[in-house]
Amino acid sequence: MRKTQLASFGTGLSVALYGASGGIGTALREALLADPAVERVFAFSRRSHFPAHEKLTAIATDIRREEMIADGAALMRAEGPLHLVLVASGILHGDDVRPEKSWRQIEAGAMEEVLRVNTLAPALIAKHTLPLLARGRKSCFAALSARIGSISDNKLGGWHAYRASKAALNMLIRTFAIELARKNEEALTLALHPGTVDTDLSAPFQRGLPEGQVQSPEETARHLLKVIDEKGPGESGRCFAFDGTEIAP
Structure with missing residues (x-):
């Protein structure tokens, strides 16, 4: 039998996995379904047509709409407590969204969309899923952040909306941890930096990177689950890279 990554x-x-059809989300979904410790995976995505699996419950959800997040949480509440909530969704670029090289390129609509997906959506998911975390045993809420969200590590500037969205997400993870510790002492929250992953999100920005710096989604999923498995309530509210090292705020 395959060894669990969540011992x-x-x-x-x-x-509960949000963003289950993205590059990293797909790899996480497959890793979780293959894990013998996992009994059920609720996979949330705007595209909910996944290969059938006895452990999988696919739920079509637009994470920009709170009513859909709430409906999914109500479905899960009826099935019992959650042990892990993973938010693997995010946006860096799109049809009308590009990382800004200068403050002159900041556009309200694009910035609002980045903040809506990268910050507000995880906050609303937390609002509806933190109360569902199991008690009396380890449970975790984790969201994909980025090293670029570290204020102290910002030496280059630019990418204003993305940096701001991830810095704000890191602050939310910290504030959730403080409140969660009062209500569910064995639960924790984590912000996770996946590194540079070979996905559509990073594809336009891979040119010139050193060989070996870009990971496959499958490698990243294994690394992230290992970090989640290794961390406990004493490390709640902090941001960790895929290799387990802490990223300063």
Whole structure:
């Protein structure tokens, strides 16, 4: 039997995965479904047509709409507690969104969209799923952040909307941790930096990177689950890279 990547959680795990059809989200979905400790995976995505699996419940959701997040949470509440909530969604570029090289390129509509997806959506997911985390055993809420969200690490400037959205997300993860510790002492929150991953999100920005710096989604999923497994309530509210090292705020 395949060894679990989530040994510190125990067995019979229920996991909620948001952004389950993206590059990293797909790899996480497959890794979780293959994990013998995981009993059920609720996979949220605007595209909910995934290969059938006995552990999988696919739920079509636009994370920009709170009513859809709330409906999904109500469905999960009826099925019992969650042990892991993973937010793997995010936006860096799109039809009307580009990383800004200068403050002159800041556009309200584009910035609002980046903040809506990268900051507000995880906040609303937390609002509706943190109360569902299991009690009396380890449970975790984790969201994909980025090293670029570190204020102290910002030496280059630019990418204003993306940096701001991830810095704000990191602050939310910290504030959620403080409140969660009062209500569910064995639960934790984590912000996770996946590194540079070979996905559509990073594809336009891979040119010139050193060989070996770009990871496959499958490698990244394994690294992220390892970090989640290794961290405990004493490290709640902090941001960690895929290799387990902490990223300063």
